[in-house]
Amino acid sequence: MRLKIYQAGAPVLRKRACLLSVEEIKSPPIQQLIELMRETMRDAPGVGLAAPQVGESLQIAVIEDSSERINGLPDDIRDDRECAPVPFHVIINPVLTFEQSTPVSFFEGCLSIAGYAAVVPRAHFVRVECLNEDGDSQVIKAQGWYARILQHEIDHLHGTLYVDRMNTRSFMTQENYLKNWHTKTSAEIETSLHADHS
């Protein structure tokens, strides 16, 4: 079953989502929500989905970047974006810490802003403390594309969308992104953005 994905303008996307207790995490309704979020993310398809995107103001996000998707990218793009397969996992009540690094700018999209993309600067390295779907504590250290996914999803749990952080002049339709920008490296994107500003 695929859940409805709320689009920008829905108030739930702008609220700070609620924390969950371990008891709540283990309850059947939350376990079922996680399962439905997984199906919805895969069906969309997307590499992450946060509970507010399906209308639930809860601090839960599911993440998965499959090897099928990554293997479909050209080698240089995969390396430039630092994409590596990320197995399915769940983050609950996450606390994000930025490791010292220069931000990296890349295009990203969002299932709640369907049909568009923009360049968003994100930290290169992050550390996330959270609970998993069993209510166990975990620490995630990530870099590159995975770090970007984590920052994007955790933003959703705080009512923030990528449009709040994007380079506004880079905002475009998904169609134009795929036509003109999809194969550009981060260096080429940076150069173009700066050229456009001059």
Ligand code: ZN
């Ligand atoms: Zn999103």
